[in-house]
C-alpha cells in the first residue's frame with residue numbers, strides 16, 4: 001500500500017509541508033502529491049513515534065471468502081441434515097423416486113399440505129431430516145459445481161433393474177466421484193418381472209461400486225419407486241451414511257448458502273430458492289445473493305408455508321432482492337442493508353468486468369504455464385472415441401504418460417460423439433476433452449466455446465500421446 005504525502009500528513013494530523021521538510025532531512029525530495037513507498041512511510045512514522053499498522057484488507061465483496069472463513073470452534077457446531085441429489089439414466093425412475101419420497105413423508109401429517117415445487121424439499125424420518133434437491137439429473141449438479149458451489153453431501157444413483165447400467169449412469173457416477181461425494185445405489189423397478197439386480201451390481205462393480213456383500217463398501221438398496229417399496233430402507237441408509245460423515249453447522253450465526261433456482265415472478269419480483277448451508281436465515285435479513293441484494297421480505301418453505309427463519313440445510317423461497325440470481329450463486333447475510341447494497345453493487349460491477357476477461361481454464365496451450373505457477377498439478381482428461389475398445393486403449397495409453405510434476409487423471413470416458421454433458425463435466429472439473437474419431441455435436445461445440453473448454457480431435461493414438469506429453473513439458477507448438 002502506498003500513500004501520498006498529503007494523505008500521510010492527514011493521517012498523522014500534520015501539515016504536508018512539515019512532512020516534506022522531514023523527508024528532505026531524511027534525504028528524500030518529495031512533493032505534496034508524491035506517492036511514498038512503504039519504507040518512506042515507516043521512516044516518517046518512526047520519527048513521530050507512531051507505529052505503522054498494516055491494514056489487513058478483507059475483501060467484503062468476495063462471497064466465497066465467507067465460506068472459506070467458515071471454520072468455527074466445535075462447540076458452536078450442531079448436527080445438520082444431509083443434502084442429497086438423485087442422479088441416473090433417463091427413465092430409470094429419478095422423478096418417480098423424488099415424488100415417492102415426497103409423498104410418503106412430506107404430506108403425512110400436513111393436513112391438506114400442498115407440496116409446491118421450490119427446487120428442494122425436506123423430509124422428516126423419526127425426528128431426523130433429509131434435504132433432497134428436487135432437480136433430477138446431473139445437469140444441475142454440474143452447473144453448480146462449475147460455479148464453485150458444492151452443496152450435495154450424498155448422491156443417490158438410480159439404476160433400473162430391468163435395464164442395467166447405461167451411459168448416463170456412468171456419467172452420474174463420474175460426476176459424483178469428481179465432486180468426491182459418497183454414492184448410494186438405488187436399484188429401481190424391482191417390481192418388474194424382468195428385474196435383474198445381480199446384473200446391475202455386476203456392471204457397477206466395473207465402475208468401482210462394489211456391494212458390501214461382495215467385499216466392497218457401496219450400499220445398494222433394491223426399491224420400487226412406483227410402488228413405494230424399499231423407500232424406508234433407502235432413507236435409513238441415507239441417514240446412516242450422513243451420520244458417518246458427521247455433517248455439522250452453526251445455527252447461531254448469520255446465514256450463508258447457495259441459490260438452488262430463481263426466477264422472475266410477475267407479482268412478487270425476483271424469487272429465489274436458497275439452501276441455507278450454515279447459520280439461520282431470517283425475514284428482514286439484509287442479504288447479497290450473487291450480485292443481487294436486498295432484504296428478505298418473505299420466506300416460504302417447501303410445503304408452501306410462510307416461515308420466519310430457516311436453519312442449516314433448509315431450503316426456502318425468498319423474495320425481496322433486486323435481481324434474479326443464478327443457480328449456484330452464493331448468498332451471504334450482512335449486518336446492515338447499506339453494506340449489503342454496497343457489496344451487491346460492487347459485485348455487479350465486477351461481474352460485468354469479469355465477463356469481459358474470462359477466467360482461464362486449463363488448455364494444452366497454457367498447461368505448462370499453469371503447472372509452472374503451481375496452479376495445476378493434475379491434468380484432468382475426458383476421453384471420447386468411436387468404439388469402446390478404442391476408448392479403453394486410449395485411456396490406458398494416457399495413463400502411462402509419465403512427466404514429472406503432473407499426473408494424468410481420466411475423469412470420464414465414453415463411446416460416441418462429444419456431448420454438452422461432457423463439456424459441462426470438463427468445465428466443472430477443469431478438464432480437457434479428447435475426441436478420437438469423433439467430433440463434438442453442435443451443442444457441445446457451442447458450450448465448449450462459451451466455457452473455454454479445450455477439445456482435441458485426433459485419429460492416431462500416438463499423436464494424442466505426443467501432443468499431451470509435449471504440452472506437459474512446455475514444448476507444444478502453439479496452435480493457430
Ligand code: GDP
Pocket residue numbers: 088089090091092093094095096097136188189190191192223224225226227
Ligand atoms: P426419470 O427420467 O429417471 O426421472 O424417470 P421417471 O421417474 O420419469 O420414470 C420413467 C418411467 O419409469 C415412468 O413411466 C415411471 O412410471 C416408470 N417407473 C419409475 N419407477 C418405477 C418402478 O419402480 N417400477 C416400475 N414398474 N416402473 C417405474
